[in-house]
Amino acid sequence: MTIYQATMPPDGATCETRGCCSVASVRLIVPALRFDADGVDHSKDPPTFDTCELHWPVMRDACRRNGHAVADSTGDLRALVADFPQCTIFASDGGRLYASARVNGSVQGTTVDAFLVGQLRIRLTQLTRTAVGSASGARR
Numbered sequence: 658m659t660i661y662q663a664t665m666p667p668d669g670a671t672c673e674t675r676g677c678c679s680v681a682s683v684r685l686i687v688p689a690l691r692f693d694a695d696g697v698d699h700s701k702d703p704p705t706f707d708t709c710e711l712h713w714p715v716m717r718d719a720c721r722r723n724g725h726a727v728a729d730s731t732g733d734l735r736a737l738v739a740d741f742p743q744c745t746i747f748a749s750d751g752g753r754l755y756a757s758a759r760v761n762g763s764v765q766g767t768t769v770d771a772f773l774v775g776q777l778r779i780r781l782t783q784l785t786r787t788a789v790g791s792a793s794g795a796r797r
């Protein structure tokens with residue numbers, strides 16, 4: 658089994674799925690394959706593949722169906738939970754992460770979501786920071 662790392666793409670990266678030019682939200686880092694018994698020259702495989710919000714779940718699914726694990730290299734979910742005790746943090750079956758928070762006594766909780774722990778951490782940090790002045794936080 659190969660482990661693919663999921664990380665944040667650089668600013669301005671776009672989805673590499675054919676026909677899609679949306680802003681990329683996840684970069685998949687494909688490990689160099691040492692296995693060559695399939696007769697395919699993997700040396701020219703692109704080492705990374707950027708996908709948008711729409712195509713990432715498809716890509717993640719395809720990796721898993723092919724027996725590859727997808728690891729989030731942007732952070733540890735348990736550490737995030739520990740850092741934001743005021744939030745309820747959970748992951749969907751599709752691999753999307755959600756955090757819902759009640760900040761500064763607001764009546765309505767705000768939910769932010771992301772595909773990567775690092776992205777969720779950024780959104781939560783912004784949320785807890787902007788909540789002081791305005792209640793409209795959680796922009797995507």
Ligand SMILES: [Zn+2]
Pocket residue numbers: 672673674677678679708709710711712
């Ligand atoms: Zn796309």
